[in-house]
Amino acid sequence: MLDINYIRDHKETVEQAIVNKGEKDTSIVEKVLAADEKWRAKVHEGDQLRSESNNKSSKIGQLMGQGKKEEAQAIIKETSAMKETIKEIDEDVKALRKERDDLLLRIPNVPHPSVPVGATEDDNDTFKTWGKPDERDWLKPHWELTERHGWVDFERGVKVTGAGFPFYVGPVAQLQRALINYFINEAVKNGYTELQAPYFVNEDSARGTGQIPDKEDMMYVIPRDEFFTIPTAEVPVTNFHRDEILELKEVPKKYVCHTPCWRREAGSYGKDVRGLNRLHQFDKVELVKIVKPEDSYDELESLRVHAEGLLEALELPYRTLLMCTGDMGFTQSKKYDLEVWSPGQKRWLEVSSCSNFESFQARRMQLRYRKGEKEIEIVHTLNGSGLALPRVVSAILETYQEENGRVRVPEVLKPFFNRDHL
């Protein structure tokens, strides 16, 4: 969420941000400011009354100590009368606070000035392309290869769980494991701390990173125990430091974490979900950074470069998109998507998304750092995939296939295989 004081001082900026992110109605800004005004007035009223009451109560204590019972009784009468009013005001304060916060949570993050203004994916900037898309026309899509070799078992996945929950078999299971290892090793080399995280989170965590209230339909829910299955490691890892004040020397924090990710993906169909393109469960290696505000845009660039480096090491052509305001989501200030070329499908597949949330997530989860002796400041948070597994597997299978149907092992993964072909 945004800082209410920021909204007060930058009303037009926030309204413009709402429009740029694709919402027509900006009246929520007026509403939240009005609600805040009402809440503050009520808080003040309550504080003043309580102050008066506290003074009187301590006087009662003194008088009792001196044995002046009658005088004390007189004041008790006064404070008794105040009790009811204070209670009513407290209830009003609570209601007004909730009203304000509910509105506040529905205001999206403000895009960074460098972000192109636009409505749809057509307005994204192609920030960078690397390598040449492989146009050999005999290249098969990955699902033909996996079917021929029995490397991914979709049917048994359906039997055991349902659509979108495949089994990976033999060499492709090994390939995936090798990639996970490789990605984590590279991140650790780059100064990230390896983390293994819970796969379920509670409601506070889901709110902390912004899945609630904006995207709760993407998550699977375990109602009996009030858990959500994680849609990405971003959720547990960013919440790792929720409600903490980090020391200056502890910042930046950089974490790498591999987890399965579960997404309901309601409404997907057709070629989007063919093969490994879109699944309900997939593995991902996630990178999370907690940084000082003044460093967050440099950190975003280094995050992007790191993720791009993984694709380059695998020699997979890709492009990097700078997402426009309308295509980047509620919580981000700036976001890059990395798309790998799928030569068997002749299309780009998103394998990473690197975002700066500025203080939007950190404020929700009260994640701060001690800037100076007295000064405490909200941190900025970032995350990026490094990388999402199934689509990288697809791209590797398709890119490294030979005419006889065999698939070569990428050079950087050879240490994990001790052989040339899957």
Next chain:
RNA sequence: GGAGAGAUGGCUGAGUGGCUGAAAGCGCUCCCCUGCUAAGGGAGUAUACCUCCAACGAGGUAUCGAGGGUUCGAAUCCCUCUCUCUCCGCCA
């Protein structure tokens, strides 16, 4: 799952109704002293919100696991919940 104990500031740990936002110790910061080291002396050291102020700052309110209750007044009494620890059971 059964039985018991507990939850207080960065940490340890006092505190059973008013003068306790909280003793004491440790840690940390600044200052003083000592030729160095060791030791010693003094001051400071939670967070959120509100009001006033151009600002420095001043004042107020809340917070002793969470929520509710009793009371003029709650860290302290009562209720509910959560979590932690110990023992037993079960278990990769």
